[in-house]
Amino acid sequence: xxxxxxxxxxxxxxxxxxxxxxxxxxxxxxxxxxxxxxxxxxxxxxxxxxxxxxxxxxxxxxxxxxxxxxxxxxxxxxxxxxxxxxxxxxxxxxxx
Amino acid sequence: xxxxxxxxxxxxxxxxxxxxxxxxxxxxxxxxxxxxxxxxxxxxxxxxxxxxxxxxxxxxxxxxxxxxxxxxxxxxxxxxxxxxxxxxxxxxxxxxxxxxxxxxxxxxxxxxxxxxxxxxxxxxxxxxxxxxxxxxxxxxxxxxxxxxxxxxxxxxxxxxxxxxxxxxxxxxxxxxxxxxxxxxxxxxxxxxxxxxxxxxxxxxxxxxxxxxxxxxxxxxxxxxxxxxxxxxxxxxxxxxxxxxxxxxxxxxxxxxxxxxxxxxxxxxxxxxxxxxxxxxxxxxxxxxxxxxxxxxxxxxxxxxxxxxxxxxxxxxxxxxxxxxxxxxxxxxxxxxxxxxxxxxxxxxxxxxxxxxxxxxxxxxxxxxxxxxxxxxxxxxxxxxxxxxxxxxxxxxxxxxxxxxxxxxxxxxxxxxxxxxxxxxxxxxxxxxxxxxxxxxxxxxxxxx
Numbered sequence: 001x002x003x004x005x006x007x008x009x010x011x012x013x014x015x016x017x018x019x020x021x022x023x024x025x026x027x028x029x030x031x032x033x034x035x036x037x038x039x040x041x042x043x044x045x046x047x048x049x050x051x052x053x054x055x056x057x058x059x060x061x062x063x064x065x066x067x068x069x070x071x072x073x074x075x076x077x078x079x080x081x082x083x084x085x086x087x088x089x090x091x092x093x094x095x096x
Numbered sequence: 097x098x099x100x101x102x103x104x105x106x107x108x109x110x111x112x113x114x115x116x117x118x119x120x121x122x123x124x125x126x127x128x129x130x131x132x133x134x135x136x137x138x139x140x141x142x143x144x145x146x147x148x149x150x151x152x153x154x155x156x157x158x159x160x161x162x163x164x165x166x167x168x169x170x171x172x173x174x175x176x177x178x179x180x181x182x183x184x185x186x187x188x189x190x191x192x193x194x195x196x197x198x199x200x201x202x203x204x205x206x207x208x209x210x211x212x213x214x215x216x217x218x219x220x221x222x223x224x225x226x227x228x229x230x231x232x233x234x235x236x237x238x239x240x241x242x243x244x245x246x247x248x249x250x251x252x253x254x255x256x257x258x259x260x261x262x263x264x265x266x267x268x269x270x271x272x273x274x275x276x277x278x279x280x281x282x283x284x285x286x287x288x289x290x291x292x293x294x295x296x297x298x299x300x301x302x303x304x305x306x307x308x309x310x311x312x313x314x315x316x317x318x319x320x321x322x323x324x325x326x327x328x329x330x331x332x333x334x335x336x337x338x339x340x341x342x343x344x345x346x347x348x349x350x351x352x353x354x355x356x357x358x359x360x361x362x363x364x365x366x367x368x369x370x371x372x373x374x375x376x377x378x379x380x381x382x383x384x385x386x387x388x389x390x391x392x393x394x395x396x397x398x399x400x401x402x403x404x405x406x407x408x409x410x411x412x413x414x415x416x417x418x419x420x421x422x423x424x425x426x427x428x429x430x431x432x433x434x435x436x437x438x439x440x441x442x443x444x445x446x447x448x449x450x451x452x453x454x455x456x457x458x459x460x461x462x463x464x465x466x467x468x469x470x471x472x473x474x475x476x477x478x479x480x481x482x483x484x485x486x487x488x489x490x491x492x493x494x495x496x497x498x499x500x501x502x503x504x505x506x507x508x509x510x511x512x513x514x515x516x517x518x519x520x521x522x523x524x525x526x527x528x529x530x531x532x533x534x535x536x537x538x539x540x541x542x543x544x
Contacts, residue, residue: 001213001339002223003232005254006133024227026117026129031227040212040319046467050319052212054464054502056219057122058115058532059200059349061497062210062464072497072533077167079117 002034014084023080030056030063030075033086041065041075042089064089097121097155099194099387099403099410104160106411111188113166113179119155121198122218123396124148126226140253141225142246144396151400169530171195171356173381178529178542185538192383192410195353196403199346199389202368202449203502204239205456208315208324209342210464217343221247230256231339236324238313239343240265241447242288245295247341252302260335261299262310262326264344264450273445284397285439307333311452315340344449348390351501354527356384362519365444366393367454368505369524376409377402385410398436404429454509462510463503465496470510477514484508484525497533500525 010025016038023032030053033041040050041063053063056076063075066087075086097119103110120127127148130137138146155162163181170178177188201216208214217239223229230251237244237251237258248261280289299306307328314325316334323336347368350360359372359380370392377385387406388399408426411417417425456462458471468491473481476490484500484507487493493507494500500507504525512522 001231001233002229004228005230005256006137006228026126027227031223031229034223035227035229044465044467046465049210049467050212051210051464052320053215053219054209055201055216056222057200059498059501060464064497070535074532077115079165 001037004035012080012082014080014082014086016086017088027080028056028076029065029067029073029078029080029084029086032080033065033075040088043091045092048091097151097403098400099196099407100160101151101154101158102404102407103410104158106407106416108411108414108416111161111163111190113168113177114162114164115167117164119152119162119164120148121196122222124152125222128152130225141250145225167532167534168352169532169534171352171384173357173384175383180532180534180538183538185534185542187542190383192385192413194377194385194387194403194406194410195356195379195390196386196388196399197349197352197390198399199393200349200501201243202344202347202453203506204342204344204453205460205462205470205506206313206315206342206453207457207460208317208321210461210467211315211317211321212319213317213321213338214315214340214342217244217247217341220339220341221250224250224254230254231258232256233338234259234336235339235341236260236262236335236337237341237343238262238264238310238324238326239341240450241343241345241443242292242295243346244341244343245292245299248299248302248304249295252298252304257302258304259337260305260307262313262324262328263306263308264310264313265447266309266450269446269448273442276442276445280439280442282435282438284436285442288439289442305335311450313342344453345447346389346393347505348392349501350390350504350524351499351527351531353379353386353390354524355529355531356381358384358386360524363392365441367449368393369519375405377406378409383413394437394440398433401429401433401436405433454506455513456506456510462506463491463493463496463500465498465503466492466494468493468503470506473507473510474514477511481511482515483511483523485523487511488525494525499527499531 021036051062054060058077065075067073100112131149167180175190201218310328312327316323325334348370353371360369361372371386377387385406387402408422412422456470481490
């Protein structure tokens with residue numbers, strides 16, 4: 001959905017859903033995912049509707065993802081780091 | 097930043113807690129980083145953005161302690177602050193707290209606004225400023241006021257052309273605003289109006305399709321935005337776009353001031369709540385001050401001045417200067433503030449929020465987190481729901497992860513209209529800690 005308009009200065013790699021994604025130092029996780037064409041970030045717990053960032057400034061919580069095993073992180077507030085493992089949040093937790 | 101500089105330069109012991117990774121807030125976001133990329137990168141974002149370079153440099157040199165990447169999750173009226181940083185939380189106490197949490201874009205609840213690919217105009221600008229990202233799919237900017245025009249210009253300058261620009265302003269508001277024109281003709285106001293006209297002219301020259309007097313917007317798509325449908329004049333239009341950026345002005349960010357328990361007043365002209373403050377920024381809670389757009393929308397220049405005025409008062413509260421000294425030092429800033437503020441009545445009358453987003457149709461989602469529609473809210477009112485806080489128990493409205501940040505203003509409007517009472521009578525969500533998610537582990541490790 002987005003493309004860079006200047007040259008990458010410091011590229012780094014992280015993982016989204018196990019897939020390798022290139023980002024740059026200083027990106028938030030949200031910016032890196034939008035640049036990487038990630039599609040929806042999460043499904044809502046209420047109706048499993050797909051969501052992606054709305055405000056990108058820490059208000060809307062629609063960019064919530066799991067980062068390195070911790071759920072409900074705001075992708076727009078967390079700087080991306082090399083080797084980070086990011087996963088989509090798949091709606092309501094299942095009750096076994 | 098301006099207040100912190102002044103306080104530090106006068107020897108006050110000051111700590112700045114910033115949720116962002118670098119100085120600049122939203123207006124001058126990532127300004128240091130963009131500055132390292134040279135003049136062209138700065139110019140692309142406009143002259144006012146470049147003003148942030150000097151401010152950030154002064155801030156760095158001021159000697160104040162600075163904690164970027166800090167998430168404040170609790171503030172009490174006794175001026176205790178809990179803040180999470182690098183996965184650890186700490187508890188701080190302060191003699192004076194100056195809250196400068198700025199503004200947020202007013203939520204724009206239209207059908208389809210929860211679809212992936214729908215963002216705020218500010219969000220598109222954040223990607224532009226902080227990540228050098230431009231839309232790569234057909235996109236539409238829709239809104240009124242200065243920001244959509246500015247972002248259209250920034251996108252064009254960086255090489256992305258909107259499929260359409262939807263101006264949701266109404267000609268009758270423009271006309272009605274003219275009676276505020278004579279009062280608005282100070283120098284800062286003239287500069288601002290000239291800039292607005294220049295942006296409009298640039299948009300016209302660019303040849304981007306512009307639709308005026310746009311209403312009844314509806315974003316279409318099954319799993320993501322595909323197109324936007326709207327009325328302009330008598331005709332209905334449909335423009336294909338995978339990215340739709342919405343905007344309808346900005347309002348104070350109330351989360352912290354509500355949490356602390358500051359009294360708030362309804363600002364009918366700006367159509368928002370704001371903390372009740374005296375001329376210096378003192379709130380109703382002793383030792384808790386507010387400056388900048390969190391105190392009521394005034395813009396970046398006005399925010400800097402408010403920060404300085406609050407800093408002079410803070411020096412007095414800390415016993416470093418007396419009232420006479422404060423008044424003398426603050427006189428020039430106060431005059432500048434009056435000049436800055438002169439343009440606000442004109443802007444407020446020109447770009448009031450549209451009724452259709454203040455009180456959306458029944459099928460529109462109001463609470464994005466819990467997916468509560470305006471219709472469900474009205475039904476709850478019919479069943480006896482008396483206000484926003486009761487709506488939580490009826491519908492879980494405002495109880496999702498955003499804690500009512502995005503639905504709060506709309507919920508109050510919808511309930512007030514449904515109950516036939518004023519906004520003041522209706523009130524607002526009670527805001528509780530933690531302001532942001534914090535792990536149990538962090539709380540367990542807290543030293544008291």
